[in-house]
Amino acid sequence: MIDPGTISAILIGGLVLLLAVGAPVSISIGLPSALCMLLIVDFDRGAITAAQQMVGGVDSFALLAIPFFVLAGVIMNTGGIAERLINLARVLVGRTPAPLVQTNVIANAIFGSVSGSAVAAAAAVGSTMSPMQRRSGYDRAFSAAANIASAPAGMLIPPSNTLIVYSLAAGGTSIGALFVAGYVPGILWALACAAVGFAYARRHPELRGEPWPGSSVFLGTLWRAVPSLGLIVVAIGGIVAGFFTPTEGSAVAVVYALLLSFLYRTVGVQDLPRILFDAARTSAIVIFLIAVSTIMSYVMTYARLPQLIAESLFGWTDSKVVVLLIMMLVLLLIGIPLDPTPAILIFTPIFLPIAVSYGIDPVHFGIVMVFNLSIAVISPPSAPVLFVGAQVAKIKLEPVIVKLVPFLLVLIALLFIIVFVPQLSLWLPGLMGLL
Numbered sequence: 001m002i003d004p005g006t007i008s009a010i011l012i013g014g015l016v017l018l019l020a021v022g023a024p025v026s027i028s029i030g031l032p033s034a035l036c037m038l039l040i041v042d043f044d045r046g047a048i049t050a051a052q053q054m055v056g057g058v059d060s061f062a063l064l065a066i067p068f069f070v071l072a073g074v075i076m077n078t079g080g081i082a083e084r085l086i087n088l089a090r091v092l093v094g095r096t097p098a099p100l101v102q103t104n105v106i107a108n109a110i111f112g113s114v115s116g117s118a119v120a121a122a123a124a125v126g127s128t129m130s131p132m133q134r135r136s137g138y139d140r141a142f143s144a145a146a147n148i149a150s151a152p153a154g155m156l157i158p159p160s161n162t163l164i165v166y167s168l169a170a171g172g173t174s175i176g177a178l179f180v181a182g183y184v185p186g187i188l189w190a191l192a193c194a195a196v197g198f199a200y201a202r203r204h205p206e207l208r209g210e211p212w213p214g215s216s217v218f219l220g221t222l223w224r225a226v227p228s229l230g231l232i233v234v235a236i237g238g239i240v241a242g243f244f245t246p247t248e249g250s251a252v253a254v255v256y257a258l259l260l261s262f263l264y265r266t267v268g269v270q271d272l273p274r275i276l277f278d279a280a281r282t283s284a285i286v287i288f289l290i291a292v293s294t295i296m297s298y299v300m301t302y303a304r305l306p307q308l309i310a311e312s313l314f315g316w317t318d319s320k321v322v323v324l325l326i327m328m329l330v331l332l333l334i335g336i337p338l339d340p341t342p343a344i345l346i347f348t349p350i351f352l353p354i355a356v357s358y359g360i361d362p363v364h365f366g367i368v369m370v371f372n373l374s375i376a377v378i379s380p381p382s383a384p385v386l387f388v389g390a391q392v393a394k395i396k397l398e399p400v401i402v403k404l405v406p407f408l409l410v411l412i413a414l415l416f417i418i419v420f421v422p423q424l425s426l427w428l429p430g431l432m433g434l435l
């Protein structure tokens with residue numbers, strides 16, 4: 001049998017090399033994993049085993065929730081729901097300093113929670129907010145940084161495709177518990193971004209709050225946004241309450257979003273082929289990533305790499321704090337070039353057993369992983385949300401990165417709090433009897 005050191009070198013070296021030359025993430029994971037599979041066993045058995053692992057990795061009823069939630073997000077993005085949520089956020093925070101920054105933060109948290117995608121939130125909310133902020137005299141770089149920093153709140157606030165992937169990689173950890181556990185960290189993420197916005201407003205007193213629009217305008221805006229917010233109550237409430245499974249809840253979300261868009265008359269039958277194509281393309285990328293990642297997971301398990309890494313960590317230190325800090329640093333660094341989905345699929349089988357051996361709850365560890373990767377997707381130099389946010393704001397990356405630094409510092413500080421105060425994640429699901 002080929003030794004684990006050689007397997008590790010092929011997996012890591014192949015991944016880094018292929019990413020460096022611009023190969024897609026799925027190919028960068030799949031080719032080195034398939035090569036290791038062929039080296040472990042002969043060609044015929046290796047090819048058959050790799051195919052079986054890919055099919056088995058995506059042969060999951062729970063995994064159907066991802067394409068359904070993606071489709072619901074595309075429908076909502078097309079159906080003008082983002083604009084209604086932005087209007088609601090604006091009347092909620094209009095009297096605060098730098099109101100358009102606070103509106104951006106709240107709108108990202110709300111839209112991200114119903115779309116489940118940081119990139120979708122940054123694109124949908126940012127494209128609407130950027131012109132408004134420009135006309136009102138806001139610094140373009142700071143406005144873009146606020147949009148980028150607040151967009152990943154939707155990766156924590158359900159429905160979160162990232163938490164669904166973690167549930168699968170963690171051997172079936174309760175999706176309902178993960179969903180509920182994400183609420184407090186997700187809200188704290190939004191509040192942290194809002195706090196940076198307040199600090200910015202103190203240095204720019206010209207960005208005063210807007211006058212109260214009046215009760216009639218507020219109630220009218222709220223009334224128009226309530227049906228959109230109802231998606232959270234119907235889909236997530238039904239999952240948490242046990243009325244239906246996450247997959248059934250995702251299908252309900254699609255039907256609800258489609259009916260709502262038809263009711264608003266923002267989506268017609270002629271738009272459905274394009275919506276279905278966009279959702280299928282996004283879903284195919286995620287599903288294929290999961291499929292090829294199962295080959296890597298099989299190879300690592302076959303070569304006992306998770307156990308060897310765990311033994312190395314235990315031999316080097318027995319401090320829970322040090323081990324957690326190492327895992328956090330690895331996730332932050334690897335999450336910048338790597339999409340959250342493959343990062344979770346690769347590192348959950350390695351890190352979760354170590355975390356459990358230190359008495360860390362799998363639900364809490366899942367929130368920690370997603371929080372780490374949420375910071376990574378906005379961190380320079382190559383994070384996807386960073387590029388999208390700068391693109392919709394029509395500004396170069398360099399000034400945006402400078403303005404993004406205060407947000408990153410606050411969010412990293414919040415990450416330490418989430419890691420070392422587990423009750424922030426576990427209190428709510430424990431209260432609801434989900435643990």
